[in-house]
Amino acid sequence: MTHRHFSFLLFALLGALRLDAASWTDxxxxxxxxxxxLDIHAPPGAGPHPVLVWLHxxxxxxxxxxxxxxxxxxxxxxxxxxxxxEYAVTPMRHPAQIENAAAAVAYTxxxxxxxxxxxxxxRLFGAGSGAHLAALLAVDARWLKVEGLTPDVIDxxxxxxxxxxDLEASMRQASDRNQYLRLAEQWGDxxxxxxxxxxxxxxxxxxxxxxxxxxxxxxGIREHTRQRERFADRLREAGVANQVxxxxxxxxxxxxxxxxxxxxxxxxxxxxxxxxxALPRLTRFEHLDFSADFVSGMxxxxxxxxxxxxxxxxxxxxTLIASLNDADPQSMEPARVLVKRxxxxxxxxxxxxxxxxxxxxxxxxxxxxxxxxxxLLLRPIELLVAGxxxxxxxxxxxxxxxxxxxxxxxxxxHALSAMQVHxxxxxxxxxxxxxxxxxxxxxxxxxxxxxxxxxxTSAELQGADIAGFALANGVAFAAVNGKNxxxxxxxDGTAPSWQRVSDLDSEGFHGSAVTAISxxxxxxxxxxxxxxxxxxxxxxxxxxxxGTGFGKTLELDIAAGFAEVWGGELPEVDFGGNTxxxxxxxxxxxxxxxxxxxxxxxQSQQTPHNGAWYLLRQHDGSYxxxxxxxxxxxxxxxxxxxxVRALATSPFVEDQGAGFYLGGFxxxxxxxxxxxxxRGAMQAVTVPRGLWWDRNHRGHGVDLQPVxxxxxxxxxxxxxxxxxxxxxxxxxxxxxxxxxxxxxxxxYRYALDRDxxxxxxxxxxxxxxxxxxxxxxxxxxxxxxxxxxxxLALAELSLRIEGRDTRWCIxxxxxxxxxxxxxxxxxxxxxGPGDAGWGVSIAERGVDGRSLGVAYVxxxxxxxxxxxxxxxxxxxxxxxxxxxxxxxxxxxxxARAEISSEPVGEFVHRLGGLCGDVSGTGSLDIGNPDIxxxxxDERRFVRPRFPMNRISNAACY
Numbered sequence: 001m002t003h004r005h006f007s008f009l010l011f012a013l014l015g016a017l018r019l020d021a022a023s024w025t026d027x028x029x030x031x032x033x034x035x036x037x038l039d040i041h042a043p044p045g046a047g048p049h050p051v052l053v054w055l056h057x058x059x060x061x062x063x064x065x066x067x068x069x070x071x072x073x074x075x076x077x078x079x080x081x082x083x084x085x086e087y088a089v090t091p092m093r094h095p096a097q098i099e100n101a102a103a104a105v106a107y108t109x110x111x112x113x114x115x116x117x118x119x120x121x122x123r124l125f126g127a128g129s130g131a132h133l134a135a136l137l138a139v140d141a142r143w144l145k146v147e148g149l150t151p152d153v154i155d156x157x158x159x160x161x162x163x164x165x166d167l168e169a170s171m172r173q174a175s176d177r178n179q180y181l182r183l184a185e186q187w188g189d190x191x192x193x194x195x196x197x198x199x200x201x202x203x204x205x206x207x208x209x210x211x212x213x214x215x216x217x218x219x220g221i222r223e224h225t226r227q228r229e230r231f232a233d234r235l236r237e238a239g240v241a242n243q244v245x246x247x248x249x250x251x252x253x254x255x256x257x258x259x260x261x262x263x264x265x266x267x268x269x270x271x272x273x274x275x276x277x278a279l280p281r282l283t284r285f286e287h288l289d290f291s292a293d294f295v296s297g298m299x300x301x302x303x304x305x306x307x308x309x310x311x312x313x314x315x316x317x318x319t320l321i322a323s324l325n326d327a328d329p330q331s332m333e334p335a336r337v338l339v340k341r342x343x344x345x346x347x348x349x350x351x352x353x354x355x356x357x358x359x360x361x362x363x364x365x366x367x368x369x370x371x372x373x374x375x376l377l378l379r380p381i382e383l384l385v386a387g388x389x390x391x392x393x394x395x396x397x398x399x400x401x402x403x404x405x406x407x408x409x410x411x412x413x414h415a416l417s418a419m420q421v422h423x424x425x426x427x428x429x430x431x432x433x434x435x436x437x438x439x440x441x442x443x444x445x446x447x448x449x450x451x452x453x454x455x456x457t458s459a460e461l462q463g464a465d466i467a468g469f470a471l472a473n474g475v476a477f478a479a480v481n482g483k484n485x486x487x488x489x490x491x492d493g494t495a496p497s498w499q500r501v502s503d504l505d506s507e508g509f510h511g512s513a514v515t516a517i518s519x520x521x522x523x524x525x526x527x528x529x530x531x532x533x534x535x536x537x538x539x540x541x542x543x544x545x546x547g548t549g550f551g552k553t554l555e556l557d558i559a560a561g562f563a564e565v566w567g568g569e570l571p572e573v574d575f576g577g578n579t580x581x582x583x584x585x586x587x588x589x590x591x592x593x594x595x596x597x598x599x600x601x602x603q604s605q606q607t608p609h610n611g612a613w614y615l616l617r618q619h620d621g622s623y624x625x626x627x628x629x630x631x632x633x634x635x636x637x638x639x640x641x642x643x644v645r646a647l648a649t650s651p652f653v654e655d656q657g658a659g660f661y662l663g664g665f666x667x668x669x670x671x672x673x674x675x676x677x678x679r680g681a682m683q684a685v686t687v688p689r690g691l692w693w694d695r696n697h698r699g700h701g702v703d704l705q706p707v708x709x710x711x712x713x714x715x716x717x718x719x720x721x722x723x724x725x726x727x728x729x730x731x732x733x734x735x736x737x738x739x740x741x742x743x744x745x746x747x748y749r750y751a752l753d754r755d756x757x758x759x760x761x762x763x764x765x766x767x768x769x770x771x772x773x774x775x776x777x778x779x780x781x782x783x784x785x786x787x788x789x790x791x792l793a794l795a796e797l798s799l800r801i802e803g804r805d806t807r808w809c810i811x812x813x814x815x816x817x818x819x820x821x822x823x824x825x826x827x828x829x830x831x832g833p834g835d836a837g838w839g840v841s842i843a844e845r846g847v848d849g850r851s852l853g854v855a856y857v858x859x860x861x862x863x864x865x866x867x868x869x870x871x872x873x874x875x876x877x878x879x880x881x882x883x884x885x886x887x888x889x890x891x892x893x894x895a896r897a898e899i900s901s902e903p904v905g906e907f908v909h910r911l912g913g914l915c916g917d918v919s920g921t922g923s924l925d926i927g928n929p930d931i932x933x934x935x936x937d938e939r940r941f942v943r944p945r946f947p948m949n950r951i952s953n954a955a956c957y
Contacts, residue, residue, distance in 0.1 A: 021041075021042060021044040022041075022116075023042070023072075024115065025040075027039065027040060029085075029104045036100060037086045038065070038084060038104055039066070039084045040115050040117075041075070041084075042082075043079060043080070047116035048112075048117055049079055049080060049081045050079065050080050050277075051080065051122045051123065052075055053122060053124050053125065054130075055085055055125070055130030055134050056085075056127060057127050057128025057130050065085065067082070078275075081117040083117075085101065093186060093188060094186060094188060098136055098143050103147060105122065105144065105147075106148070122155055123154070123156045124137065124158065125157075126157075126159055126162070127159075127161055128160075128162075129186070132162060132163075132165070132167070134158075135162065135199035135231075136199045138199075139203050139207065140202040154210045155277050156210050156273075157213070158213045158215065160215045162224075162227075163227070165230075165231040166199075166227045167197050167198035168191065168195050170183065171184070171191075200227070203231075203237075203238050203240070204238060209235070211240065211243075211277065213242070214231070214232065214243070214244045214245070228244065232244055236627075243273065275917070285585075285616055285626055286624050286625065286626040288680030288682060289680065289681045290629055290679065290681075291678065292633065292676060292679075293677045294338070294347045294675075295676050296673040298346075300349050305324060305349065306324075306326065308665055308675055309324075309664065309674065309675050310325075310645060310663030311577075311645045312360065312362075312363040313647065313648045313663040314365055315650075316384065316651075317365075317402055318651050319339050320650070321365060321384065322337075322339075322347065323335070323360040324336040324675055334354040336353075337350045337352070337404060337406075339404065343659075347677070351405065351406055353388045353406075358389070360388055361387040361388065361389055361415040361416050362387035362415075362418065364385055365382065365384055366384075366419065366432060367381070367382050368381040370430040371429065371448045372431075372446060372454070374429045381446055382401075383401060383453060384399065385409070385416075385432070385453075386406060386416075387415060387416025387436075395413065395414055396408065414436035415437045417578075418433075419434050419469070420432075420433045420469035420476065422469075424492045424496070425475075425492045426493040429445055431444070432445070433460075433476060435469060437465050438482075440459040440460070440463050441459060441464065441478060442459050443455070443460055444456065460496050460497065461498040463483070463484075464478075464480045465481045465483070466478055466479070466480060467514040467515060467517060470518050470519040470531055472530070476490040477490070477517065479533060480504075481504075482513070485513075486503050487501055487531070487550065501546075502550035502552075512540075513535070515574075516533075516575055516595060518531070518580035518593060519532075532580065532593070532617075534595060537574055538557075538559075539574060539575070543555050556615075556617075558573050562625075571599060573600070575596065575597060575598065576595075577595050577644065577646055579595070580617070581594050581595065581646075581647045582594075584657065586657030586682070591619065592616045594614055594615065596614050596643065596664065597615055597643070598644075599642075600642075604640045605637065605640055606637060610639060611635070611641050612628045612640075612642055613625055613626070628678050630678065641678075642664070642665060644662050646662070646663040647660065647661070647662050647663075653791055653794045654775055655681070656772065656792070657792040657793055658682040659680070659682075661680070663675070663676065687733060688704075688812045689826075690705075690843045691703055691843045692812055692813060693810060694810050695811070696809070700808075700889070701813070701856070702715055703715075703716070703841045703843075703856060705841070705952035705953075707730070711730070711732065712729070712730055712731075713770075715727045715745065715799070716856060717892055718889040718890055720891050722888045724869070725866055725867070725868070726866050726868045727745045727746060727766070728746050729741070729768050736772045737772065738770040740769065743760070743765075744766060744767045745767055748837070749865065750865075751864050758837040764802060766799065766800045768800075770797050770798070771795060772795040773794075774809070778796075779796040780797075788809070791812075792811065793812055795809075804892060805893065806892045806893040815843075815845065816845040817846050821877075822877075823878030823913060824918055825842045826844050827952040828840075828952040829841070830948075831922075831948070832946075838858055838859045840855060840907065841856045842854070842909070851874065853873050854870070855872075855873070855884075855907055855909075856869075857871075857907055857924065859924075859926055860941060868886075869904050869905065869907075877912075878920065879909065880909055881906065882908070884903070884904050885902060885903055885904055886904035888900050905925050906926075907926075908922065908923045908924075918954070922946055922948045923944050924941065924942065924943040924946070925940060925941075925943075
């Protein structure tokens with residue numbers, strides 16, 4: 001990247017510079033009205049700053065234009081210019097107030113740069129009736145259109161105590177005559193006028209709107225809660241990002257004024273949300289676009305695939321596998337294994353367990369790398385394992401290899417309930433732990449000689465009711481219900497046994513059985529695993545820490561949580577599935593745990609509450625929820641999807657990691673033909689940022705980073721002499737392609753006697769493009785000799801360098817467990833405009849205490865030739881020390897040669913901060929052993945304690 005490019009990217013973000021705080025009062029934003037006044041308060045320091053436009057409530061209960069010094073200082077301290085607006089109050093009627101608000105926003109947009117503000121970051125903050133105006137400006141384009149603007153000039157909207165988002169409902173449900181007259185004085189008394197002034201009624205899928213943050217009382221008025229919920233649902237339906245933050249009644253308070261109504265925690269959340277508006281808004285798992293992918297009764301050729309529920313969905317060998325059950329044990333419908341083989345393919349029958357009311361009790365895919373004798377297998381053995389029951393009360397356990405034809409594993413007197421592959425820490429064998437309802441734990445191992453899975457006849461743990469297994473810190477645990485209930489730990493060895501290490505009951509967590517267990521990283525960065533237990537019927541999730549004597553902590557009470565969200569009594573709630581499933585964000589690799597819910601909304605047969613809910617857990621132990629629902633084709637009134645039973649990430653590369661599948665049942669179908677699978681897709685997910693590579697060309701790499709409205713590509717490869725060299729290209733994503741700008745793929749040379757020190761090496765530069773979203777049989781990826789199993793996404797990289805053309809199949813690099821640490825080091829960094837032309841790219845994966853970083857350093861040798869070095873290191877709280885190596889290899893399009901490396905130096909970074917506000921210092925010392933005839937200093941590229949500035953956009957929500 002050239003010095004000019006770096007400087008442009010940095011200084012394009014800067015505008016007018018101001019060093020001291022300043023205020024301007026009684027600024028007239030409409031020359032035709034003497035009362036159209038606003039105040040502007042700017043913080044000290046270099047601008048331009050984001051702008052917060054305050055719209056107060058007309059009744060004064062939530063402040064007025066003249067804020068206190070404390071209120072102003074709070075906003076300025078958060079780095080925002082405050083614009084406090086006066087607008088027409090009663091007896092002035094609608095639309096006088098919204099016209100004033102639109103004029104004030106237009107004045108701010110056109111003039112705020114003179115006051116140190118950034119016109120591209122205008123945020124509205126409205127309270128009470130001011131919240132109504134802020135919402136209406138953002139969702140109804142006609143008011144700003146009068147001013148020659150669109151709602152696109154609004155960066156985000158914060159609503160505090162918004163009580164008339166559905167104005168028509170507020171008017172019709174006014175509690176008394178006096179309340180109606182107060183509202184009518186402002187909004188009129190005609191229903192058609194109420195509809196036109198209602199923010200809820202103006203939300204359209206075809207209209208763009210900025211993100212919303214809704215601040216409201218946790219135990220507020222029920223009608224206000226319902227309005228807020230409908231407003232958030234309608235925004236979600238239209239694809240508009242929104243978040244609800246529930247505050248205590250005193251914090252949201254009717255008598256507080258402005259920001260004095262927000263305690264410190266709420267203010268932190270408010271400004272964190274505002275600050276995040278400057279970052280790319282990545283769609284989360286809470287808001288997927290759902291559509292029906294399978295409904296019971298669908299035909300597979302001449303077979304009608306009927307069933308009452310889909311209890312299991314999971315990826316297996318590049319396909320999706322699902323179960324299909326009938327709820328009636330007397331039914332003649334078989335229990336079917338369904339398979340989906342491609343992104344656009346239909347669900348078809350792979351196997352049927354026919355007759356006698358067969359039903360699935362378990363179904364999963366497993367992978368074994370070692371045999372029962374601890375022999376390393378030539379390739380992993382991937383199997384399907386199923387448990388079925390029949391109307392006669394018998395239970396059969398089955399296994400199948402890739403042909404989907406199931407063999408008998410065992411005939412058992414108990415139903416198979418759970419399974420887990422565990423490597424015995426004593427014998428080294430891969431053991432399949434098989435849990436049952438009332439039959440305890442059996443184990444099975446792969447017999448190499450017989451090429452089959454064999455189950456041991458005697459149980460490891462007798463007579464226990466197994467809810468599930470989890471592997472934590474290399475140890476196998478089982479949750480046992482009923483008689484002798486408790487948490488059990490496996491004692492490995494040739495004669496394995498199970499030791500009870502904890503009960504499941506303790507104060508506050510008792511009275512129901514465990515339905516799911518999972519191991520997760522300690523949310524307090526303790527460096528070890530903890531266990532999650534989900535309790536049926538009570539809807540509680542408890543964290544158990546083996547490192548503290550199996551102490552228990554209640555993480556979530558779901559029923560109480562949804563009662564706060566929906567208002568009213570505790571809803572009926574249970575877990576729809578029996579396990580937690582890991583979902584990864586395709587761009588950031590951030591991981592959440594998901595589990596289905598069986599949840600009864602008070603209006604569960606009315607849209608949109610007749611969908612099915614699922615729960616999401618972030619690595620810090622916080623929770624959110626999503627709704628499986630197709631707004632374009634919703635379930636009919638009087639029916640409900642009711643329960644999510646299973647979740648899975650799409651294995652199809654066409655989905656680029658952005659597709660997810662949920663299975664469940666509709667509890668209200670009288671004919672029991674109620675099974676369904678919905679496909680969820682992330683809205684407008686961009687190309688995965690970070691490192692890409694080709695498995696067939698190891699030792700080369702591509703770094704993709706979003707930078708200042710575009711993308712930067714850095715290619716690390718080798719020249720015709722085998723020396724490491726890097727190229728850079730700036731460009732845009734056009735559809736499913738990366739298209740470089742007119743400079744193409746650029747190789748630079750470095751000369752300190754020039755300004756800028758970089759210059760384009762036209763002789764050795766070239767062209768580059770990338771085509772994303774390929775499948776295994778397309779373009780350069782149609783190479784059957786390369787096993788690309790597990791690829792999150794595939795793309796075709798086309799290069800032309802020094803007259804050589806080549807095409808590679810690239811995919812995102814997976815070098816460690818997914819996740820993003822609190823101090824996010826990911827991205828492209830440089831030392832600032834005073835020392836530009838070189839940089840460092842960091843890719844970090846893993847949560848706090850378990851992060852691994854990969855650092856590419858793009859630098860120059862003593863002759864000014866571009867060189868790169870690579871290092872890996874654990875990252876602890878933003879700090880890492882990388883031992884760098886320089887590589888030698890073969891150039892693109894050249895004959896293959898051996899890749900070799902040697903130590904070349906060290907890179908250290910010390911970073912701190914959260915989200916997009918991470919900063920710190922780096923130290924770099926790289927030698928150039930290939931350069932001779934120069935003194936030691938000339939043979940090294942040294943930068944001690946340089947300031948690290950992230951030039952790429954932060955991968956932050």
